[in-house]
Amino acid sequence: MGDSLKVQRQLTDRQGKILSANAAFSTLTGYALEEVLGQTSRFLKSGVHDEAFYRQLWQTVHAGRIWRGEIINRRKDGTLYQEEMIVTPVRAAN
Numbered sequence: 567m568g569d570s571l572k573v574q575r576q577l578t579d580r581q582g583k584i585l586s587a588n589a590a591f592s593t594l595t596g597y598a599l600e601e602v603l604g605q606t607s608r609f610l611k612s613g614v615h616d617e618a619f620y621r622q623l624w625q626t627v628h629a630g631r632i633w634r635g636e637i638i639n640r641r642k643d644g645t646l647y648q649e650e651m652i653v654t655p656v657r658a659a660n
Contacts, residue, residue, distance in 0.1 A: 578606075582608075582624070583606055595641050615637065623653065
């Protein structure tokens with residue numbers, strides 16, 4: 567899944583459970599892929615954003631639209647990091 571990219575990427579299911587991620591994800595967050603498979607990305611929450619922020623993000627994605635914004639997350643070691651994020655819904659072929 568694009569391991570040569572410097573941009574971290576995750577693939578999740580509709581419920582937000584991580585199905586795969588590239589090496590940049592592990593480098594940025596400090597988590598090995600094996601630690602996060604099947605989990606939602608809630609473990610990255612920094613506490614900076616309120617529930618309304620996440621609700622709006624997921625409502626946008628579940629409506630089939632792309633969400634773009636900045637988010638502050640927490641690494642495995644507890645340090646915070648800011649990133650520009652694009653969440654793109656992928657629709658199954660009929």
